[in-house]
Amino acid sequence: MMSSGTRKGWAPREFPADRAAAERLREWLKESDGKGLDAVGLDFSAADLSDGNFSESWFTEAKLVGTNLTEADFYRADLEGADLSGANLTNASLVRANFDDATLRGATLDGADLVKASLYDVDASGASFRGTRLMGASLLDVNLCGADLTNAVADENSFKVKIDEKTILSGFSGTVFGPVEVLTEEGTEELGGGDLEQWIRERNGNVRVIPSRAGRQ
Template sequence: MIGLDLSGADLSGGVFHESWFTDAKLVGARLVGVDLYRSDAEGADFSGADLTRASLVRVNLDDAVFRGAVLDGAELVKASLYGVDASAASLRGTRLMGASLIDVNFCGSDLSEAVVQENTFRVTVDEETDFTGMSGTVFGPVHMIGRDGEKEIGGADLERWLRERGGDVRVLEGRK
């Protein structure tokens, strides 16, 4: 499915293990409960797609676009997300376990009740990003865009900042 335009398609419940969705266009697609285990979706555009309860275990999502997408309850275990635009996406209850999130834009996103575990978490967030009930561990720092400008927050400052926003996340040291 490399480079195909599947915008608006309903692939819900599909099993696509080790498939190639590289540069595919899945704008507004329904992918509820889809299983993309070990697939490659580098550069794919999932803007506005519904990936509720999707299994994205070990999927390469580098440079993908999830603007306004719904990933509620999705499994992103050991997934690679480098250079991803997930602005205004919903990731409520999503499991981000052992995933690499580097240069990911979460501005305006909902990460409430998400579970993180030992993730590289070098992401960009803003005052609209919702961390209520988020729990687990991450390697920071995060890039914060606020009313007072932009700043990087890491370590104990990041833990405190997340706690102030309703999260219970421990920031681990050691990974850059």
């Protein structure tokens, strides 16, 4: 039998400091209907929610700045417009999650599973995606300047992103649809096809750029 204040044996290691967020989380932990957490607009910054199951939950416009979300499950969760600056999402399950308009600046997503996730107009500058599974995820208008994609894996990803000389691409592999915007000291350059493949190879990555479904690269 589930004890009071837990949800299938899980409880946060540290509740959010914000009273409204903490109260909503406590209420949800006591519910037995199995529904996702309605955390729309609430502030969970600096909480420790590691290992939590937030499948099909709503974190729309929520604040998760510096929140520990290690190995948490966000399957089909809605994080549209959420601020996850500096959050720790190491080994998190983010399959089919919606991150449109979210902020992932400086976040850690090492080993996370972003298969078929949606990232549109996302600021992920300085974020770490080491070993992240990006297969089938849509990355459109995503800022990856200064991000670390060491050993990340893509598979037919929409990859219209912004990168720069500080973006780490060592071991980045798979297939992507381009083009990307490359910021250099000379300005901004759009690269696609073989030019993008070569640019990534020069940085010890091995990505094949495939034509878009419209027949363009």
